[in-house]
Amino acid sequence: MSTAAFDATTHDRIARLGQQVLTGADLAREDGLWLFGLEERADIFDLMAWANRIREHYKGNRIHLCSIVNIKASGCSENCRFCAQSAHYQTAAPRYELIETESLLGAAEEVKANGVTALGLVAAWRGLEEGPVLDKLCEQFARLRDSGLARPDASLGILRSQRVADRLKAAGVECYNHNLETSPRFFSQVCTTHTYEERVQTIRFLKRAGVKICSGGILGMGETREDRCELAFALKELGVHVVPINILNPIPGTPFAEREPLPPLEILKSIACFRFILPRQEIKVAGGRTVNLRDLQPLIFMAGASALMVGNYLTTVNQPVEKDLQMLKDLGLDPAWDRHGFHDQEAAPLRLRNPAPKPEPVSANA
Ligand code: SF4
Secondary structure (H helix, E strand, C coil), X not given: CCCCCCCHHHHHHHHHHHHHHHCCCCCCHHHHHHHHCCCCHHHHHHHXXXXXXXXXXXXXXXXXXXXXXXXXXXXXXXXXXXXXXXXXXXXXXXXXXXXXXXXXXXXXXXXXXXXXXXXXXXXXXXXXXXXXXXXXXXXXXXXXXHHCCCEEEEECCEECCHHHHHHHHHHXXXXXXXXXXXXXXXXXXXXXXXXXXXXXXXXXXXXXXXXXXXXXXXXXXXXXXXXXXXXXXXXXXXXXXEEEEEECCCCCCCCCCCCCCCCHHHHHHHHHHHHHHCCCCEEEECCCHHHHHHHHCCHHHHCCCCEEXXXXXXXXXXXXXXXXXXXXXXXXXXXXXXXXXXXXXXXXXXXXXXXXXXXXXXXXXX
């Protein structure tokens, strides 16, 4: 038995902050930073217990599921240093051009058979502007919407104008994924071919068009805890609806191939901190969970996750959907079978307190 003195101060402060979030008050930035800095196992489990309570309070017992299909793979002009699909790196990721509508509808039938109600169409390229590719995509979104097989979501990179966002909305896109990836400070260590501000501007276009926003980031790229906290508050200020948390799965051939994996408890603590800062949003655990969390995957829900990406990721394999569904059943959680209307989230105003800083030079070991 441990003889170490029990630190009631930390325990009490976590409980006080948990109660504060339950009563609807926002977490202050300094409190968020303090939570991200917790080190002791017992404190992290205390934090998770509160994050679980906050999830149940705001999100109930239901876990939203979504899947993605890669509609155009690899050969991307951008140099995101974690990405297997960048043309800047030699990786084993498959490469193909825009898939045809019939293949897309086949993928939608498959996800529907798994009980998944949202299908994100993802393309590996810089982004979208007016032209024949946008015309073709809008036709595909309309076909998917009219088929009733799945909610048409998208992740198509940087948008160059309000008009592109408006056209996607008119074609049926309900939710658009565009991750901030990390903090404004660390972003230039991750990518130098586009800026953090271009990502924020894309989100602004989409919000004005009335599209729901799915935006989060990747943990374990070498960022600090402060960077993770900054990311969470930036997402809050942008008023995003779904927050995907990816954990780096280092891909051979990419500059981040040798990054040290984060300890599982650090990942679970980070998820819990995101739940404290973003209590009403869907916190969705996405890429990298199987390889980084292994047998601890069920604990993501105790850490506050309310959504799960199921099926394979863009370039890596996930555990079978049946296993995920069994995991939810064993935990007493219900997959949300209906289409997510986001009615449980307040309309969040667009405000961003910190402008993006000027890009920093990429360090030699990044
Ligand atoms: S823009 Fe997307 S597809 Fe292209 S390198 Fe970056 S993460 Fe990969």
